[in-house]
Amino acid sequence: MRLATWNVNSVRARLPRLLEWLAETKPDIACLQETKCPADRFPAAEVGELGYAVAAHGDGRWNGVALLSSVGIDEVSLGFPGEPGFGGELGEPSLLDELGELGPPRPEARAIGATCGGVRVWSLYAPNGRTPDSPHYLYKLDWFMALRTAIGDELGQRRPLVACGDFNVAPTDADVWDPAAFVGSTHVTPAERRALAELRALGLHDVVPTPMKGPHPFTYWDYRAGMFHQNKGMRIDLVYAGAAVAGRVRSAYVDREARKGKGPSDHAPIVVDLV
DNA sequence: ATGCCTTATTTCATAAGA
Numbered sequence: 001m002r003l004a005t006w007n008v009n010s011v012r013a014r015l016p017r018l019l020e021w022l023a024e025t026k027p028d029i030a031c032l033q034e035t036k037c038p039a040d041r042f043p044a045a046e047v048g049e050l051g052y053a054v055a056a057h058g059d060g061r062w063n064g065v066a067l068l069s070s071v072g073i074d075e076v077s078l079g080f081p082g083e084p085g086f087g088g089e090l091g092e093p094s095l096l097d098e099l100g101e102l103g104p105p106r107p108e109a110r111a112i113g114a115t116c117g118g119v120r121v122w123s124l125y126a127p128n129g130r131t132p133d134s135p136h137y138l139y140k141l142d143w144f145m146a147l148r149t150a151i152g153d154e155l156g157q158r159r160p161l162v163a164c165g166d167f168n169v170a171p172t173d174a175d176v177w178d179p180a181a182f183v184g185s186t187h188v189t190p191a192e193r194r195a196l197a198e199l200r201a202l203g204l205h206d207v208v209p210t211p212m213k214g215p216h217p218f219t220y221w222d223y224r225a226g227m228f229h230q231n232k233g234m235r236i237d238l239v240y241a242g243a244a245v246a247g248r249v250r251s252a253y254v255d256r257e258a259r260k261g262k263g264p265s266d267h268a269p270i271v272v273d274l275v
Numbered sequence: 276a277t278g279c280c281t282t283a284t285t286t287c288a289t290a291a292g293a
Contacts, residue, residue: 009281009282009292010281010282010283012283013281013282013283034282034292036282036283037283060283060284061282061283061284061290061291062282062283062290062291062292128291128292128293129293130291130292130293168292168293182293185293186293187293213277220293222280222292222293223279223280223281223292224279224280224281225279225280226277226278226279227279227280228277228278228279229276229277229278229279230279234293236293256277257277259277260276260277260278261277263281264277265281266280266281266292266293
């Protein structure tokens with residue numbers, strides 16, 4: 001079984017590239033992030049022609065996650081139990097607060113789970129955090145804490161599970177092109193790395209993909225200043241597999257070919273082959 | 276070579292990304 005994860009940076013803008021890539025790579029399950037469209041605008045018919053069932057979760061202009069599967073897609077969860085939203089007591093007043101309709105902030109579309117081919121699969125898009133002194137950073141850490149609880153509950157049910165996506169954290173200094181360039185930035189702080197470590201402590205294994213070029217399995221390169229062409233990237237897209245799935249991993253690679261050419265996403269897909 | 280930012284939207288400007 002072939003599993004993939006890809007931050008597509010708008011599924012509608014990326015549709016030609018996505019369809020081409022699906023037809024060529026033929027993953028059985030694909031986790032997509034940053035679809036940037038509501039579920040009812042997801043190009044389900046186009047993807048469906050390639051044999052995929054779709055589960056999509058979107059909330060408009062930003063965020064958005066989806067799962068494509070040719071091996072079944074059941075028990076779909078839009079978000080996870082206890083998932084926080086941005087706003088309220090953690091940060092700036094939410095829009096609803098400004099309207100005088102106080103209440104807990106609504107979660108953003110950052111997580112979708114489903115059972116596909118006997119595996120509980122999550123497509124995740126962690127909050128960016130912006131800067132370490134931003135309320136968005138506290139929200140990011142809070143989101144990871146809630147994710148740990150939700151994933152822990154599912155692992156406790158002894159389900160084969162894999163959590164894939166854009167975690168917006170580089171696990172180690174080797175996972176950024178120049179650690180000195182990230183001093184004072186999000187994505188590399190001890191607290192963010194601790195959040196990943198706490199996920200791994202649940203029994204999740206970091207399935208590190210093979211880079212197709214160079215020593216680092218980067219998955220993201222900024223669009224600006226020729227960063228991709230200088231291989232100045234980051235490894236922030238991750239595949240965290242429970243023991244049952246990790247034991248089935250035959251190989252994994254970063255498909256940097258998908259980052260080339262006309263109209264690419266700024267992220268490359270990770271492709272994992274399971275026995 | 277792979278090529279110097281891109282996306283959606285309240286669009287001729289802005290916010291966000293990381």
